[in-house]
Amino acid sequence: MPPTLTRPGDFTDGENLAKARERFLTAEAIDPDQVRDAILASWWRSRRWNVAADHIDLTYMRDPDPDTPLSRSALPVLTHLREHLDGQPISIILTDPAGLVLARLAADHDLDSHLDRVKLAPGFSYAEEFVGTNGIGTALEGGRPMQVFGHEHYAEHLEDLACAGVPIHHPISGKTVGAVDLTCWRKDADPLLLALAKTTADQIQQALFADSSIRELELLQEYLRTCRRTAGIVFAFNNDVVMMNYHARQVLDPSEQSILLGQAAETLAGRHPTRAVMVELPSGMKARLYCRPVRGEGRLAGGVVHVKLTELGNRQRTEAVTPPRVFLPGLVGSGALWLRGCHQVEAIYASGEWLALEGEPGVGKLALVKAVHQHRTPAARFSVLDAAEASDRGWLNGVRRELLGGAGSLVIRHVDRLSAGRLRALSAALKAARAVDRPSPLWVAVTLSRRHDGGELAELLRFFPSTVELPPLRHHVEDVHELVPFFLAKLMPDGRLVCSPEAMQLLVRSSWPGNTEQLWQVLRRIVQYRRTGSIQPNDLPPECRTVSRRVLSPLESMERDAIVQSLLDHDGNKIKAARSLGMSRATIYRKIHEYGIVPPTR
Numbered sequence: 001m002p003p004t005l006t007r008p009g010d011f012t013d014g015e016n017l018a019k020a021r022e023r024f025l026t027a028e029a030i031d032p033d034q035v036r037d038a039i040l041a042s043w044w045r046s047r048r049w050n051v052a053a054d055h056i057d058l059t060y061m062r063d064p065d066p067d068t069p070l071s072r073s074a075l076p077v078l079t080h081l082r083e084h085l086d087g088q089p090i091s092i093i094l095t096d097p098a099g100l101v102l103a104r105l106a107a108d109h110d111l112d113s114h115l116d117r118v119k120l121a122p123g124f125s126y127a128e129e130f131v132g133t134n135g136i137g138t139a140l141e142g143g144r145p146m147q148v149f150g151h152e153h154y155a156e157h158l159e160d161l162a163c164a165g166v167p168i169h170h171p172i173s174g175k176t177v178g179a180v181d182l183t184c185w186r187k188d189a190d191p192l193l194l195a196l197a198k199t200t201a202d203q204i205q206q207a208l209f210a211d212s213s214i215r216e217l218e219l220l221q222e223y224l225r226t227c228r229r230t231a232g233i234v235f236a237f238n239n240d241v242v243m244m245n246y247h248a249r250q251v252l253d254p255s256e257q258s259i260l261l262g263q264a265a266e267t268l269a270g271r272h273p274t275r276a277v278m279v280e281l282p283s284g285m286k287a288r289l290y291c292r293p294v295r296g297e298g299r300l301a302g303g304v305v306h307v308k309l310t311e312l313g314n315r316q317r318t319e320a321v322t323p324p325r326v327f328l329p330g331l332v333g334s335g336a337l338w339l340r341g342c343h344q345v346e347a348i349y350a351s352g353e354w355l356a357l358e359g360e361p362g363v364g365k366l367a368l369v370k371a372v373h374q375h376r377t378p379a380a381r382f383s384v385l386d387a388a389e390a391s392d393r394g395w396l397n398g399v400r401r402e403l404l405g406g407a408g409s410l411v412i413r414h415v416d417r418l419s420a421g422r423l424r425a426l427s428a429a430l431k432a433a434r435a436v437d438r439p440s441p442l443w444v445a446v447t448l449s450r451r452h453d454g455g456e457l458a459e460l461l462r463f464f465p466s467t468v469e470l471p472p473l474r475h476h477v478e479d480v481h482e483l484v485p486f487f488l489a490k491l492m493p494d495g496r497l498v499c500s501p502e503a504m505q506l507l508v509r510s511s512w513p514g515n516t517e518q519l520w521q522v523l524r525r526i527v528q529y530r531r532t533g534s535i536q537p538n539d540l541p542p543e544c545r546t547v548s549r550r551v552l553s554p555l556e557s558m559e560r561d562a563i564v565q566s567l568l569d570h571d572g573n574k575i576k577a578a579r580s581l582g583m584s585r586a587t588i589y590r591k592i593h594e595y596g597i598v599p600p601t602r
């Protein structure tokens with residue numbers, strides 16, 4: 001192995017990179033030539049996730065299950081590789097798709113002890129959002145192989161290491177099922193490590209295919225046969241794969257899909273797997289399930305389910321005003337204000353018109369655009385550029401490249417953070433992009449958080465015929481009931497952590513100034529120390545305990561917001577705030593008390 005990698009212009013050039021990292025951490029401008037684009041993008045994400053750069057702040061998540069299809073297929077491959085590496089100080093690591101380390105094959109004593117110290121060990125998660133830039137988390141986040149050398153790591157305790165991570169995809173479903181990572185000392189780093197990690201991931205995929213192909217092909221064939229025979233809802237599933245026909249995705253929302261899948265799994269495991277079962281769905285619809293177990297190589301390969309919606313409950317029949325349901329992948333929420341935003345964005349996307357999406361930070365602007373794109377044109381390209389990262393010329397060049405040569409959907413986030421000069425340059429690039437004659441269309445959306453007050457931003461928005469405003473979470477706070485289990489399932493996929501009704505009551509009454517993103521961060525922090533059982537009020541951070549005494553209606557919470565804003569505008573002077581709102585002094589005092597507002601101190 002080459003001793004060091006310090007060729008001129010080499011991104012692993014330790015000293016310059018260390019300086020660039022330090023400048024980034026102290027929010028100083030950095031020379032983009034010093035840092036690879038993918039690493040810089042990952043540093044920005046790490047900063048947004050508030051990852052600590054000066055220490056590793058990880059808690060033990062859970063004991064990894066050694067008997068999953070991934071572990072069964074991967075471990076023989078990894079053991080074989082260990083033998084071939086013949087005592088080299090290279091650690092071989094297997095993780096699940098969320099970055100949780102499932103296995104680490106011993107390297108040598110020094111490296112193993114170091115990895116224990118930095119908690120790169122079974123039961124800890126090396127997801128980028130917990131540890132920042134690293135081979136495992138960054139490969140999983142980007143969905144592609146990634147090598148991270150020394151000071152490219154976000155956390156300084158990882159600077160002596162080099163790691164090469166490669167996501168592992170299920171050979172049939174294409175889903176990311178985990179990652180393999182090879183880690184060594186930075187001084188021993190070699191670009192060939194990545195090639196070796198890729199070959200290993202390929203071998204694991206082949207092993208997965210060999211282990212599951214016969215049974216899953218049986219399942220696929222039975223699923224396709226059933227789809228041909230019926231125009232209704234059909235799905236097939238086993239522990240690793242869910243296949244669902246178009247009709248099922250159109251008619252059922254994600255919560256209904258998971259209810260039916262749960263019921264089907266229960267039926268299949270029961271004593272009468274083929275007996276029809278009736279299920280009542282929250283929407284008022286009734287569904288009759290016909291399950292058929294599928295066998296392959298003498299073992300259960302999964303089940304194929306055919307569903308008939310037999311009856312519409314009262315709610316469906318009478319609520320003609322409810323907008324038609326859209327199934328947007330990766331999103332939940334059924335509050336009227338939220339759904340209205342979803343429908344508006346869907347309609348504008350369908351029309352091909354460019355869109356400006358406005359809303360407070362963290363309300364879900366990017367998540368919604370991404371979901372609409374995935375719903376309507378899943379095979380097309382989806383790119384995101386963040387104006388908050390526009391610290392150098394390279395950013396504008398990147399935008400121009402995307403605008404002139406790109407296709408699919410392009411989202412430019414946080415345009416309200418651009419300087420006047422950059423806004424003008426972006427407007428010019430948008431103008432040029434509109435004139436380009438391209439084989440497939442480019443759809444552009446921008447997101448912004450603050451009301452624009454004319455100037456360059458207003459000029460820019462002229463390229464976007466419509467602006468949709470997404471509501472803050474406190475205006476559709478009923479969706480917290482859906483968001484909490486959805487986020488907990490993401491954080492703890494084994495479903496062993498739920499939210500108690502008491503804690504939920506507090507969460508629903510919080511005002512969520514940081515919106516859905518804040519809720520996600522609160523839950524993310526909670527699962528650091530509570531991973532099973534039920535979340536209790538005492539598990540919640542103080543920000544969730546200063547709440548109003550009851551759930552406010554959307555109108556009331558808008559009124560509360562107006563009062564808070566007016567108090568801020570008048571330095572906490574209640575009389576002036578009341579006057580500017582056209583309210584009497586007595587009314588503002590009553591409302592402050594009623595809404596639990598803590599007035600700003602003067």
Ligand SMILES: Nc1ncnc2c1ncn2[C@@H]1O[C@H](COP(=O)(O)OP(=O)(O)OP(=O)(O)O)[C@@H](O)[C@H]1O
Pocket residue numbers: 330331332333359360361362363364365366367368413414447448449483486516517520
């Ligand atoms: N309805 C929803 N269902 C599920 N997840 C959601 C929903 N809305 C938002 N999220 C999640 O909340 C987080 C914040 O959303 P997102 O980044 O889209 O907000 P944003 O409005 O673009 O924020 P900002 O303006 O700060 O960039 C993300 O993790 C996103 O996946």
